Amino acid sequence: MQTPPPDAERRRAIAPVICYPTETLPPVDLPLYADALGTAEVIDTVIVPPRDAACFSAPAGHFFRIVSSEGPQVGDLNLWNAQDLSERFYSGKTRALHGTHVTTGDRLWSSFPALRPMATIVADSLDWYGIDAFGGSVHDVIGTRCDPYTHRQLSGGTYHHCCHSNLTRALAARLGLPIAEAEPHVHDVLNVFMCTGFTRDTGQYFMKASPVRPGDALTFFAEIDLLGALSACPGGDCSTEHSSDAASCHPLIVEILRPEPAGLTGWAPPPVNGYDRSHGT
Numbered sequence: 001m002q003t004p005p006p007d008a009e010r011r012r013a014i015a016p017v018i019c020y021p022t023e024t025l026p027p028v029d030l031p032l033y034a035d036a037l038g039t040a041e042v043i044d045t046v047i048v049p050p051r052d053a054a055c056f057s058a059p060a061g062h063f064f065r066i067v068s069s070e071g072p073q074v075g076d077l078n079l080w081n082a083q084d085l086s087e088r089f090y091s092g093k094t095r096a097l098h099g100t101h102v103t104t105g106d107r108l109w110s111s112f113p114a115l116r117p118m119a120t121i122v123a124d125s126l127d128w129y130g131i132d133a134f135g136g137s138v139h140d141v142i143g144t145r146c147d148p149y150t151h152r153q154l155s156g157g158t159y160h161h162c163c164h165s166n167l168t169r170a171l172a173a174r175l176g177l178p179i180a181e182a183e184p185h186v187h188d189v190l191n192v193f194m195c196t197g198f199t200r201d202t203g204q205y206f207m208k209a210s211p212v213r214p215g216d217a218l219t220f221f222a223e224i225d226l227l228g229a230l231s232a233c234p235g236g237d238c239s240t241e242h243s244s245d246a247a248s249c250h251p252l253i254v255e256i257l258r259p260e261p262a263g264l265t266g267w268a269p270p271p272v273n274g275y276d277r278s279h280g281t
């Protein structure tokens with residue numbers, strides 16, 4: 001290790017600045033969403049079996065709600081533009097804009113070049129959790145998803161029900177694609193209900209038992225036509241391990257809700273990003 005320079009403490013003491021201040025983003029009209037949600041009725045329900053995934057459709061102007069049932073369970077969420085799978089949820093930029101964990105009022109942003117809100121979180125029954133003494137919080141955009149490749153690298157084994165594989169099978173079945181064509185569409189997830197953080201001493205990604213209980217829910221507004229896929233992680237509540245059949249796992253429920261159209265007066269789907277894509281040429 002290098003000897004610290006004489007001014008090491010002074011350099012460390014420099015105060016940080018926020019990379020991406022969000023005050024200039026289009027405001028989130030939570031009262032409008034709340035009023036619309038108050039008029040909404042469930043038009044479809046999808047059950048996500050444990051250690052498996054399922055796809056769902058959420059048209060623009062509808063809500064979708066992920067509900068915990070039977071027992072504590074973490075879900076791994078992918079979202080695509082229903083008309084163009086190349087526009088998909090961008091976990092990294094969502095993290096850069098809103099922080100490591102998301103809750104009511106935060107948006108799920110899409111990939112370049114569209115970079116627009118795909119969905120807005122309008123209700124979160126776990127918003128009371130905050131940030132615990134370990135630095136943990138819920139609904140993270142820091143993890144990627146459990147996958148058979150990392151599992152093999154770390155443990156040498158073969159496990160077919162990681163979230164990555166579950167999402168791949170579900171998307172392939174939904175679109176009628178060969179598994180190898182579906183897999184590249186699967187991307188870094190929103191870890192719904194998962195409780196995670198980084199250790200203070202080593203900066204490592206950690207998980208701990210999710211505080212979610214049956215009846216808890218995370219509710220989104222679909223800003224554009226969405227195809228979604230949700231995996232009920234083989235880690236269950238992610239208190240001990242994933243990538244195995246060891247954990248107790250439970251189903252998750254996805255409800256699609258349609259509001260009264262009059263309740264959305266003033267809302268319009270967000271346009272794609274205005275950058276001209278010339279990149280200085």
Ligand SMILES: [Zn+2]
Pocket residue numbers: 076145146162163164232233234235242
């Ligand atoms: Zn998983």
